[in-house]
Amino acid sequence: MTTYIIRRLLLMIPTLLGMTFMLFAVVRFAPGLTTAGGQYSAGVMQSRQAQKQEQEIMERRLHLVDKNGRPISLPMQYILWLKSTCEGHLGTSIVYQEPVLTLIEQRLPVTLTINAIAMAVIYLVSIPGGLLTALYQGRLLDRGYGFMSLALYSLPVIWVGSTLLGFLANPQYFNWFPSAGLHATNTENMTYFRYLGDYFYHIVLPIVCLVYSGFAFLSKQIRGSILENLQQDYVRTARAKGLPKSTVLLRHVFRNSLLNLITLTGMSLPGLLSGSVIVEQIFSINGMGRLAYSSTLASDLPVIQDLALIMGVLTLLSYLAVDICYHIADPRVTYD
Amino acid sequence: MTDLTLSPMDQPLPAAPRSYWGWVGVRLFRPLLVRLCTAYLVLLVLLALFVPLLANGRPYTCIIPAVAGRAAQREYPLFRDLNSEDWILLVVAAGLAAQGISILAAHRLPRRQRMVRQRMSLMLLTAVVLVISSLIAVLHHNRLDATNYHRLARHGIITQAIFPPVPWGYAEMEPLGKNLINQLPSRRHWLGTDGDGRDELSRLLWGARIAMGVGFVSQIIALALGIIVGALTGYFGGVFDIIGMRLVEIVEAVPLLYLILIFVAIYGRHILDIMVIIGVTGWTGYARLLRAEFLRIRNLDYVLAARGAGMPLWRVLFKHMLPNGVTPVLVSAGFGLAGAVTIEASLSYLGVGVQPPTASWGAMLNAAGNPATVFRWWQALGPGLLIFLTVLAFNLIAESLRDAIDPTTMGRS
Numbered sequence: 001m002t003t004y005i006i007r008r009l010l011l012m013i014p015t016l017l018g019m020t021f022m023l024f025a026v027v028r029f030a031p032g033l034t035t036a037g038g039q040y041s042a043g044v045m046q047s048r049q050a051q052k053q054e055q056e057i058m059e060r061r062l063h064l065v066d067k068n069g070r071p072i073s074l075p076m077q078y079i080l081w082l083k084s085t086c087e088g089h090l091g092t093s094i095v096y097q098e099p100v101l102t103l104i105e106q107r108l109p110v111t112l113t114i115n116a117i118a119m120a121v122i123y124l125v126s127i128p129g130g131l132l133t134a135l136y137q138g139r140l141l142d143r144g145y146g147f148m149s150l151a152l153y154s155l156p157v158i159w160v161g162s163t164l165l166g167f168l169a170n171p172q173y174f175n176w177f178p179s180a181g182l183h184a185t186n187t188e189n190m191t192y193f194r195y196l197g198d199y200f201y202h203i204v205l206p207i208v209c210l211v212y213s214g215f216a217f218l219s220k221q222i223r224g225s226i227l228e229n230l231q232q233d234y235v236r237t238a239r240a241k242g243l244p245k246s247t248v249l250l251r252h253v254f255r256n257s258l259l260n261l262i263t264l265t266g267m268s269l270p271g272l273l274s275g276s277v278i279v280e281q282i283f284s285i286n287g288m289g290r291l292a293y294s295s296t297l298a299s300d301l302p303v304i305q306d307l308a309l310i311m312g313v314l315t316l317l318s319y320l321a322v323d324i325c326y327h328i329a330d331p332r333v334t335y336d
Numbered sequence: 337m338t339d340l341t342l343s344p345m346d347q348p349l350p351a352a353p354r355s356y357w358g359w360v361g362v363r364l365f366r367p368l369l370v371r372l373c374t375a376y377l378v379l380l381v382l383l384a385l386f387v388p389l390l391a392n393g394r395p396y397t398c399i400i401p402a403v404a405g406r407a408a409q410r411e412y413p414l415f416r417d418l419n420s421e422d423w424i425l426l427v428v429a430a431g432l433a434a435q436g437i438s439i440l441a442a443h444r445l446p447r448r449q450r451m452v453r454q455r456m457s458l459m460l461l462t463a464v465v466l467v468i469s470s471l472i473a474v475l476h477h478n479r480l481d482a483t484n485y486h487r488l489a490r491h492g493i494i495t496q497a498i499f500p501p502v503p504w505g506y507a508e509m510e511p512l513g514k515n516l517i518n519q520l521p522s523r524r525h526w527l528g529t530d531g532d533g534r535d536e537l538s539r540l541l542w543g544a545r546i547a548m549g550v551g552f553v554s555q556i557i558a559l560a561l562g563i564i565v566g567a568l569t570g571y572f573g574g575v576f577d578i579i580g581m582r583l584v585e586i587v588e589a590v591p592l593l594y595l596i597l598i599f600v601a602i603y604g605r606h607i608l609d610i611m612v613i614i615g616v617t618g619w620t621g622y623a624r625l626l627r628a629e630f631l632r633i634r635n636l637d638y639v640l641a642a643r644g645a646g647m648p649l650w651r652v653l654f655k656h657m658l659p660n661g662v663t664p665v666l667v668s669a670g671f672g673l674a675g676a677v678t679i680e681a682s683l684s685y686l687g688v689g690v691q692p693p694t695a696s697w698g699a700m701l702n703a704a705g706n707p708a709t710v711f712r713w714w715q716a717l718g719p720g721l722l723i724f725l726t727v728l729a730f731n732l733i734a735e736s737l738r739d740a741i742d743p744t745t746m747g748r749s
Binding site: 011014015018019022023026027150151153154155156157158159161162163165166167169170172173179180270271274277278281282289292293296297299304307308311312313315316 | 578582583585586588589590591593594595597598599600601602674678681682685686688698701702704705707708709710711713716719720723724727728731732735
């Protein structure tokens with residue numbers, strides 16, 4: 001197992017190099033890069049001099065010019081950027097004039113809590129759903145649930161989101177829910193439980209949008225693995241030795257089927273962190289997705305680059321973690 | 337009912353031997369729902385190809401009165417003003433129709449002759465379509481005709497005008513100041529007008545072109561990339577495999593929408609850009625699936641035989657191995673098409689997709705109003721429903737294709 005982990009970690013190096021190279025190339029060959037700095041100096045009118053200075057700082061930060069103002073060649077730019085990134089010096093946002101890490105620190109908890117709640121809801125529905133549809137395979141319940149979850153999966157979130165917001169958070173129709181943000185404006189006067197209640201009140205609609213499309217995939221996977229397990233020899237053995245059906249199902253089949261969940265959960269971890277661009281945009285939630293979207297619109301290149309890079313690293317790590325967890329949960333699985 | 341013209345010898349055997357694909361087709365199209373979905377998608381494709389003839393502000397034909405010494409004459413404004421992409425799509429449609437006819441015509445021939453005939457006609461038609469399209473692209477000049485034919489017709493200046501069924505172009509605005517924006521459905525505009533006084537129905541129909549175009553072209557690009565990478569990595573293994581899988585990981589590790597947003601923000605929002613961007617970010621799943629299939633197939637006897645017979649590599653890969661490993665990829669492509677339609681709509685909704693005044697369903701949803709203040713749900717209903725139905729149709733077909741090729745249910749057909 002150790003050799004496997006080491007091999008995987010070594011294989012990650014070329015992937016990471018390739019990813020940094022792709023991000024570097026994509027951003028560096030963008031038209032109009034050198035003029036991107038300076039325009040967004042917090043909306044303040046500046047003298048030519050100050051603008052020029054800021055431009056120079058920008059260019060130095062992006063490793064376009066060295067300390068003396070001489071241009072740096074492209075390969076050197078890449079190496080310098082790589083070096084400073086490896087040392088942990090992530091970029092600084094052009095728009096916010098803040099380090100990318102600070103921005104992520106502000107926004108990651110927001111995205112993470114919402115997505116964790118959404119994921120919990122998805123699991124709470126999908127696991128029983130998958131179990132029931134597997135038990136009633138081919139019957140009306142199975143087909144109905146399958147079709148319904150596929151239909152939900154096909155519903156475009158841009159339509160559902162804007163319609164929910166338009167009807168349920170709109171003085172024009174029903175003003176039941178708040179239309180934007182995560183908190184009321186007067187949070188400092190609230191008791192803890194009021195605060196929590198306010199938070200949940202605000203996230204109802206976004207959670208609905210995040211949740212409904214997730215049932216199809218997960219239930220289908222669980223159903224599949226339960227059906228597969230039901231045909232295994234150990235099920236027949238368990239039945240043959242006289243165990244009741246329900247025990248076989250819940251004790252043996254269900255637990256074995258849950259092994260697959262490790263993979264699925266691991267695969268969805270990066271999505272948990274990167275957030276949903278569309279939902280966050282519709283409901284004006286300042287999370288990671290919205291950060292990525294707004295900085296792409298503003299050509300805030302350092303933010304885009306570093307966000308994508310961090311997400312990439314986390315994704316690769318979570319894939320590795322999945323494999324290790326799977327081995328721990330099911331010692332039959334070896335990778336050597 | 338029995339067909340009396342058939343002699344007993346000619347009647348099909350009770351269990352007619354079918355090719356694998358024929359069998360998959362029969363199993364796939366058995367459920368009514370799948371047939372309905374296919375019909376709907378075919379309709380959308382036809383709409384995408386022929387929409388300029390269906391929803392257009394210019395009459396097919398009318399009589400222009402005598403002006404300044406020129407005699408009154410019959411003109412064809414709609415056809416005169418089609419731009420080059422419209423003509424190219426019409427030529428493509430004609431080519432597809434011709435291929436369909438040739439397939440039908442060769443239906444009764446023996447298999448070998450039929451294959452030869454079909455391949456010949458396919459090559460010939462592709463060549464003809466390509467030549468004519470490039471000629472159109474080079475020689476055709478797009479016209480910008482701002483004439484308001486409705487007004488001319490109303491005032492009796494042009495006569496005998498025949499308008500298309502939906503007599504509005506996708507970018508044609510009602511004149512300002514007449515309070516004709518954001519109208520409810522009326523006889524003049526069957527689904528009302530949007531915030532710029534443009535006909536909603538016409539824009540919905542034109543939106544099919546964007547959705548279908550982006551969906552199919554992007555997935556063709558993705559399939560091509562995925563099949564090449566997957567085939568090479570799966571067949572050769574070793575260094576190819578390591579490099580190929582690293583490529584897959586590189587693209588897969590970055591969240592899809594982040595990657596697409598980066599590309600879109602930097603490299604442009606023309607519809608062709610969007611197609612290419614969705615394509616080059618969406619091939620990894622296909623490569624993975626095909627790699628797994630090729631790893632399984634490459635040591636089977638028939639592949640060894642083909643290699644032993646000295647066939648060229650591409651022939652072994654794409655003629656012998658690909659048809660036997662492509663089915664899971666096709667299932668995935670169905671879901672991929674649905675995904676591409678969704679992504680295009682989402683990008684347009686966020687304002688980074690195809691640019692106005694091009695009609696895209698996502699952009700129309702966005703134009704239905706800021707949901708929290710003014711929300712004109714009737715404007716959101718059409719595009720939302722169409723996206724939903726299109727995505728659902730692709731997903732349903734993909735899922736029943738998966739069931740149709742599933743070996744565990746094979747015996748039950």
